[in-house]
Amino acid sequence: MICRFSTIASQKAKTKDDTTLPWAKLYLSCASHTDMDMYIQLRKIGINSSPLAHSNYPISFPIYKPNNSNVATYKGPTDILHASHAVSQVPKQNEYEYPVYTHRERRGVEKGAVVELEISIRQLSVVYCEGEGLEVTVSGRDKRLPGWKG
Numbered sequence: 465m466i467c468r469f470s471t472i473a474s475q476k477a478k479t480k481d482d483t484t485l486p487w488a489k490l491y492l493s494c495a496s497h498t499d500m501d502m503y504i505q506l507r508k509i510g511i512n513s514s515p516l517a518h519s520n521y522p523i524s525f526p527i528y529k530p531n532n533s534n535v536a537t538y539k540g541p542t543d544i545l546h547a548s549h550a551v552s553q554v555p556k557q558n559e560y561e562y563p564v565y566t567h568r569e570r571r572g573v574e575k576g577a578v579v580e581l582e583i584s585i586r587q588l589s590v591v592y593c594e595g596e597g598l599e600v601t602v603s604g605r606d607k608r609l610p611g612w613k614g
Contacts, residue, residue, distance in 0.1 A: 466492075466604060470509055472597035485562045486585045490602065491578055492547070498572035500547040504583050504600065505607045507540035511595035515539070541586040542607055547573050550581055 486506065494500050508516045518538045548570040553563055563582035573579045590598070601607055 466602045468599065468601045470513070470597050470599040472509075472513075472595060485587050486541075487563055488583045488585065488600070488602070490581045490583065492581060493576055493578045494547075494573070495576045498548070498575060500573070501544060501604060502547065502581055502583060503542060503544050503603045503606055504585055505540055505542040505603070506585060506588060507599045507601070508590055508592075509597045509599045511593070513597070515599055539607070541588055543583055543585045544606070545581055545583045546570070547579055547581060550579065553582065 488504050490502065492500060492502065510516050545565070549565055549567050550573075551571040552566045552569050554566060556563065563584045565584075592598075
C-alpha cells in the first residue's frame with residue numbers, strides 16, 4: 465500500500481447524499497521499472513472509523529463474518545491505471561473534467577521520472593450520516609477480495 469487516508473462527515477451534517485464521478489490525480493515515480501499499476505479504492509467507514517463492507521445479495525440475517533469473496537461482499541469501487549496508458553488520455557476541456565482513456569497506445573515511463581496520473585473511478589453514490597466517512601487507499605496491488613473459490 466502506498467497511502468491511505470480518510471475523511472469524516474462533520475457533526476453538523478445529519479445526512480449527506482454524495483453522488484459523483486470521482487477521480488484522483490497522483491504524482492508518482494518508480495526507480496526500477498518503466499511501468500506502474502496504480503489501484504485506487506474508495507470505501508465507506510463507520511462511525512467508529514472501521515471500514516464497512518456490503519453484501520451483494522439480500523439476506524434476512526445480520527452478517528457478522530461476511531464471505532471473503534468479491535461475489536458475496538463489496539468493499540467499494542476499485543479502479544486501476546497502468547502508467548504506460550496515461551498517454552492515451554483524451555484531451556480535457558478543463559482541469560475539472562473527468563479523465564477518459566482510449567487505451568489504444570502505450571508508452572513506458574522513464575525510470576525515476578515523476579509522472580502525473582489521473583485515475584478515473586466508477587460512479588459512486590453514498591449516503592453519509594454524522595460521523596461516517598470515506599477511506600481512500602492508493603496501492604500498487606489490487607485491494608479487492610478474491611473471486612469465488614469453487
